[in-house]
Amino acid sequence: MDKENPFFSKLERIPVAVAHGEGAYQNTLKALESINLEVARGKRVLLKPNAGRLGTPGSGITTDPEVVGAAIDAFRKVGANVAVGESPITGIKTMEAFETTGIAEQARKRDCPLIDMDARSCVEIDIPSGVVINKLKLCPEVLEFDYIVSIPVMKMHMHTDVTLAVKNMKGCLWRRSKVQLHMLPPYKGSNEKSLNVAIADMTSVLVPHLSIIDGSIGMEGLGPSAGTPKKLDCVVVSADAFAADAVACQLMGTRAEDVPYLRMGAERGFGVIDMDKIDVSPDNWTDWCGQFAKPPENITIEYPNVKVLDNNSCSACQSTVLLFLKEYGDKLFDYLPKGEILHIAIGKGHTELPEKTLCVGNCTARFKNSHNFLHGCPPVASEILKKLIGKTSYDSKQQDDNNGTS
Ligand code: SF4
Numbered sequence: 205m206d207k208e209n210p211f212f213s214k215l216e217r218i219p220v221a222v223a224h225g226e227g228a229y230q231n232t233l234k235a236l237e238s239i240n241l242e243v244a245r246g247k248r249v250l251l252k253p254n255a256g257r258l259g260t261p262g263s264g265i266t267t268d269p270e271v272v273g274a275a276i277d278a279f280r281k282v283g284a285n286v287a288v289g290e291s292p293i294t295g296i297k298t299m300e301a302f303e304t305t306g307i308a309e310q311a312r313k314r315d316c317p318l319i320d321m322d323a324r325s326c327v328e329i330d331i332p333s334g335v336v337i338n339k340l341k342l343c344p345e346v347l348e349f350d351y352i353v354s355i356p357v358m359k360m361h362m363h364t365d366v367t368l369a370v371k372n373m374k375g376c377l378w379r380r381s382k383v384q385l386h387m388l389p390p391y392k393g394s395n396e397k398s399l400n401v402a403i404a405d406m407t408s409v410l411v412p413h414l415s416i417i418d419g420s421i422g423m424e425g426l427g428p429s430a431g432t433p434k435k436l437d438c439v440v441v442s443a444d445a446f447a448a449d450a451v452a453c454q455l456m457g458t459r460a461e462d463v464p465y466l467r468m469g470a471e472r473g474f475g476v477i478d479m480d481k482i483d484v485s486p487d488n489w490t491d492w493c494g495q496f497a498k499p500p501e502n503i504t505i506e507y508p509n510v511k512v513l514d515n516n517s518c519s520a521c522q523s524t525v526l527l528f529l530k531e532y533g534d535k536l537f538d539y540l541p542k543g544e545i546l547h548i549a550i551g552k553g554h555t556e557l558p559e560k561t562l563c564v565g566n567c568t569a570r571f572k573n574s575h576n577f578l579h580g581c582p583p584v585a586s587e588i589l590k591k592l593i594g595k596t597s598y599d600s601k602q603q604d605d606n607n608g609t610s
Pocket residue numbers: 294383516517518519520521550551552564565566567568580581582583
């Protein structure tokens with residue numbers, strides 16, 4: 205990975221281009237016209253979409269495949285050697301994710317290689333200026349390709365506010381090392397969440413050369429996987445991932461300064477989020493701003509009979525529980541005694557839990573002899589309901605003991 209970024213212009217203000225209204229493919233090509241892609245001639249270019257989950261096109265969960273197709277075409281046109289790579293969240297197989305997202309089909313049509321970035325051994329690198337992390341395990345491709353292009357989909361995120369070009373690079377962390385960022389102890393002497401500080405740390409060594417943010421259909425509310433698709437029909441392009449994210453934030457109706465990892469990363473000099481230092485084209489781009497619903501602070505607001513106890517979990521278990529609630533939350537009323545609150549625990553940080561708590565995921569295995577426990581890393585969302593339905597009461601230990609399954 206080249207440390208120098210040839211896509212940067214020498215202009216005083218950071219250029220960001222927004223294209224709107226012509227569909228995912230044309231918007232991408234149009235926004236990319238703002239960049240001198242010629243510098244990529246003969247170079248190895250890794251396109252890193254968000255294909256970290258099994259999201260279908262239009263779901264807002266993963267990058268629109270036509271945005272990826274357009275990026276392949278644009279780089280091929282200037283003679284670059286292009287590949288598409290991903291390392292998904294825990295429990296998702298890379299090639300299955302590429303198929304589900306439609307990205308595999310776009311790549312096949314163009315005979316473009318798809319890379320399972322989890323397939324080989326990792327490369328460990330130091331983070332000299334790290335605050336809460338000082339080493340990272342990277343997928344080896346990150347260091348082998350000349351240029352990396354981050355191609356996220358525009359989403360709200362229940363733990364990091366938004367997920368865009370900067371955070372999409374977390375999908376270059378090798379296999380389960382992604383999970384470690386979610387499991388750091390509290391950052392002493394600071395009110396910042398360790399996860400946000402860790403993402404800022406990551407950015408000191410892992411920033412893309414070019415960002416193409418897919419705002420064709422994004423996700424509002426309970427992102428990154430259980431929110432609602434939101435159509436914006438926009439694509440944002442910049443060589444500065446922070447500047448691209450700042451503009452995308454505004455298109456989503458929020459501010460980069462209010463997103464802790466972007467604010468901290470910009471303060472540490474890894475990119476620019478100050479809109480006074482960013483030059484967005486065309487001038488009327490703010491006409492296309494939408495208002496993405498923010499993630500609720502507490503998901504018990506949405507599901508009043510459920511309380512999720514989250515202590516040092518990772519996004520895979522969070523997504524599992526949210527998908528379960530989204531799909532089966534209403535049905536829970538049928539299975540819960542009137543007025544009873546269902547406690548669901550995820551994460552490895554719990555030392556004690558209320559009686560009858562459903563413990564989800566291997567991180568809660570220490571409670572498997574005392575509570576209702578669902579194994580898996582992550583478990584399958586539909587298994588949570590089965591675990592509940594299979595019981596006559598939530599005092600499942602007794603049943604499990606009777607069945608010899610505990
Ligand atoms: S059990 Fe859940 S929280 Fe723990 S590592 Fe696995 S997916 Fe993450």
